[in-house]
Amino acid sequence: MRLALLQDHLRAGGTERQSLYAAHALRSFGWQTRLITFRPGGPLLPLAQRSGIELQSLQRWDWHIDGFAPGLLPALLSFNPDAVLLMGRLANARGPRLQRALPATAIVPTYRTGRLNLPAGFRKVLTTAPLVLTNSAAGADRLRRLYSVSMDRIRLVANACLLGGDDAAAGPDPAALRHRHGAGADSLVLLTVAAFRSEKNHRALLEVVDRLPPSLDWRLWLLGDGPRRASVQRAARRSRFAARCHFLGFQENPAPFYRAADVVLSVSRSEGLPNFLVEAQTFGKPAAAWEAPGIDEIVCHGSTGLLSPQGNADALCEAIIRLADPELRHAFGKTARLRAETAFDPGARTKDLDAALREAVTLCHSQ
Secondary structure: OEEEEEEOOOOOOHHHHHHHHHHHHHHHHOOEEEEEEOOOOOOOHHHHHHHOOOEEEOOOOOOOOOOOOOOHHHHHHHHOOOEEEEEOHHHHHOHHHHHHHOOOOEEEOEEOOOOOOOOHHHHHHHHHOOOEEEOOHHHHHHHHHHHOOOHHHEEEOOOOOOOOOOOOOOOOOHHHHHHHOOOOOOOEEEEEEOOOOHHHOHHHHHHHHOOOOOOOOEEEEEEOOOOOHHHHHHHHHHOOOHHHEEEEEOOOOOHHHHHHOOEEEEOOOOOOOOHHHHHHHHOOOOEEEEOOOOHHHOOOEOOOEEEEOOOOHHHHHHHHHHOOOHHHHHHHHHHHHHHHHHHOOHHHHHHHHHHHHHHHHHHHHHO
């Protein structure tokens, strides 16, 4: 069978990485896949090219116009897919038009976001598609409460963990990487990997670390890029701890940074199922995080990390101080690694996705 995966742009995000993985892994389940993007290029383009997936961009040049998909319908008609998997907000917004134009093709929306301001087309396709895929129980609950999607139409397909503990074997030595970015052997390296967008709440990280005691030797590594990066960097430069904050930009392979870090942090206001917390677990890294939908499906309080009430900077600061204890980090990290290997196993999650897509095709043909 043929599957078209629709994605606006190969940004440096979790959904985009999952799209690349699905396009590659589903071929082992008998699918002929093609990833169609609206815009060409993007930070993940080299990864897409190395993976050998079939890739098509609709804009001949990158006009930097989000959501503009010239020639989308002809591209799909020429490929003649059995199913179209919509990945990301802008791709999902195209769902209703594709349902009308391709009635014999299963149009499969995905709900993988914590955002509430969905485009109108996205909201509509959630109510009309025979099946909706989501990656978290929190997402399933929001689909039911906010968009009146019945539970019998929701299929839970968790993220596949795309990094393993061996991925950084050829990368920099952790001690050398720590030294390069200002951390000594006894420093507590705090890591966050996230696009600089409003819902990721990076400014709150600065408020939290500002409360850490002067006696604690810590460093904050921030991986990622995005529209809010410049303003967060300016705030960090004005702070009394500017030398301890290191903005390291987008990293195509963040694995060496997971290896070198001690604790991962999340202060997101809302999430689907954050990939970086899953990835950190495969490297045996505990998390300190504010409670948010989707977070507690990854971080098990008291066994793989510590959760604090949303918005409580003092409580998260206390959690970080507790995780300065190497023995506690080791115990939590060991449990985190075991959880990642079972709950987010790539083979099992791809099998779930394959089953959901085949069910969607069957339902489409039976209508």
